[in-house]
Amino acid sequence: MTVFAIFFWVCLTYYLILLFYYLVFGIVGFFESNKRNHESREENYEAIMSSSFTLPVSIIIPAHNEELWVRDTVLSVLRLDYPQFELIVVDDESTDRTLDILKELLDLQYVNNVYSDQFNSGKILGFLKSRKYPHVSVLSKKSGQKKAGALNAALNLAKYKYVCVMDCDTILERDALLKVMAHVQKDPEHVVGIGSFFGLANGFRIENGVVLEKRFIAVPLIAYQNLEYIRSFIGNRIGWSRQNAMPIISGGFGVWRRDIVLAAGAFDPWYSSEDLEFTFRAHDYLIRNGKRDYRITMLPHYVGWTEGPHTISQLIKQRNRWQRVTNEAVWRYRHMLFNPKYGRLGCVSLPYFVFYEVLGVFFEIGSVLVTVFGCLIGMIAWRMLLNFLMMMLLCQSLTSLIPLFILNRDYRLLKVREVAYFVILSFFEFFWYRWIIVWAKVEGFIQFFCGKRTMDSIQRHRT
């Protein structure tokens, strides 16, 4: 009875703390998003566009079997409103038509280039330069070092002080780089990394790298992923950013100061995915070297759109990898946890990763199993079980609604019927979607302990 009661109370406390955490960061995120929205409205983008002092950026797109997306992604980058940038596409030994599409689109020719590999990023198969766009080059390399290896290979070639790292299925908004770099330009000495919100492109009408119509499709699997993206980016991340405790700059779109990336040892192919681990490493490197006044920031502006898994099995595959990389990074940087040297990162955002992203899955499964079991053996009343499950459901729902409100208040991205649909969906997430994610997390945990470190790519499916 006592053990049972203790476990029950631990689970209940866990959910209440989590709810409190989300509420606090929802409020912080609200103020942060409001501020960034105003900033963006009053910024003089014309002056940034016309200045030769605007910081140039090297954009890196790693591509491995991306024939469905590579054309639109590259075109969306070429259409960016930004005065000076170079684009380096890394073809990671694609076996489909990725390289052929690039050759056709960019009018590529092989060139000789002396190349010095500082990070053991894999054998280079060839350098190609675009005849059509002088600021675009393509690097063809042997695969095997994951996305991190491809990024490192491009880092060897990148010539500008800032590097923008993105995925090959991210379609950028025209002003994506401008909005992000306008923030960097305010204080380039201290802002070392910056990311921004991006959502799912599933269902969007995209032609030649331009999003013609933003149609948030109603298929629940995709809609729930959209809701998750909103919850993750606009909820906690914006709040963490305000506290300068940003634990992740997403690999889908992020800008880093190149000197910091190089000094911290570049991206590490050992991990299942590079983004979370590198953000932790950048913090670790900067703090260990006494550079306390740096900033790693997250903006709420929507800068691009990416493809989400379209089947349950693909979703499980993706989330399984996310769980593995979370475990890997948290384990690697466990010394930061509650370490005052790491400030709010160690005391606010890392604990969230440990207790929610890593251990949360056990609380979720454990709490349901224990209450159901308790109910079956008559130790817990049915009413109590229902109460408990209802609390889990409402916590989940409320944590989705707050970011949804913030996003729509400041960015008016969704129409009324879409908002209504998301609100209704949020009440049902607990009944099935949540458990798919839990399943993926459990799988990820098992594979983490089995030592699996591969970066499984999800199957592309463009409509």
Next chain:
Amino acid sequence: MNILHPQWLWFFNLILLAATLFFGAGIIIHTLTQELFVKYRLRKLVALSENLKRLGASPKATIQEAVQKINKQFPLNELIVLTANREHFIPKELSEYWREAFQEAGRMEQVRRVAKNGKNKWRRIEALICLGFLKSDPDVDILENGLDDPDDDISYYSMLALAEMKNAAAAGVLLEFLDRESFRGQKIVSLLEGFSIDISDQLLNALESKNPRVRYWALKLLSKFKPENSADRIISLATDPSPDVRAAACQYLGLMKATESEKALLARFEDPEWFVRMHAVRSLSMLEESKYLTQMIHLLYTDPSSYVKESAKNAVIHDMKQALPYLEHGLDEKDELTKRCCVEAFIDSNYIPRILDGILSKDRDIYQKQFQLLSKLIHSNIHFGLKKELMNYESMKRQKIIAAIREINSTLAEIMER
């Protein structure tokens, strides 16, 4: 009370349910009202923008009258928002009329009041931007005070507003601000870049500043304006105590192509900082491509920095005829970096096809010379795109070159044959 039957959980759930439902409904209602409001507002603004566009072709007096009317019709807050975000609504060719009408509408004092003491921070910022657009000289003081506001946003947007004024007074204030907040140098110079060349004197004066960051950024900005007769002052900065300033001075001298700066640049070849040496090499190569070949080669061989070596390499390849013996010698160097730069020199100057053509030559002397060079390149163990170059030759000629390669390195010849 049974600890597994907490009554309060039921009440807690009721509160949570009420909050969630309330919040959910609130979001939907909020979105709906916003959508309607935005539609109404947008229609109003689009109509205004369309009318203004249509006015563009009308006579001056008509435009003035219409713009004045619009200015008087709008409530102050709306007018401030509209002016601060004018790029979306007011055609550029009408901005002068808009400015005049705003000033004549007798609302300047109200705007100034909001800009000085507005309680809503963002309204205050919009008023500050508005003052910047209106370009009224007395308002420089208000914006200057805004720069020192403890709120970072007010300070930042005061800076943007000052940049809108584009006059000497605003430039002076921004340069003073640069002295106080050097970390904002990049932003400040990017704003000052939009000013006219008239601010050059102020920039030249800023070169005397005690703050090295001010000297550095003033130099950077001057290199965009390139005022006449400034070479002497820039040459003196090539010996500045700050290495950043020395590097910027070297860079500027190259851009100016001032021949009198040759000695100053040459002296910087001995600078303790690699980036100063690098800019000195680059600038000197812009002035005189071949005159200082031996000094450049010396740097290529001896400098510890790869960037300086690379700059020296880029400088010498413009005169391959003179540089060839040195570069050939460089291929035997033990220092890997020097060897790599020499190989790069052959690639960048497009000299590899000449070597291969020499291998095909019937003239024995040319053959011997180019064979020796090819041999050194191959023995350097640095990739120089041999296979790709071979693809440009027809089969017979390719075979002949491969035969020569076989004499140097049989394994490589096999790879080339494949």
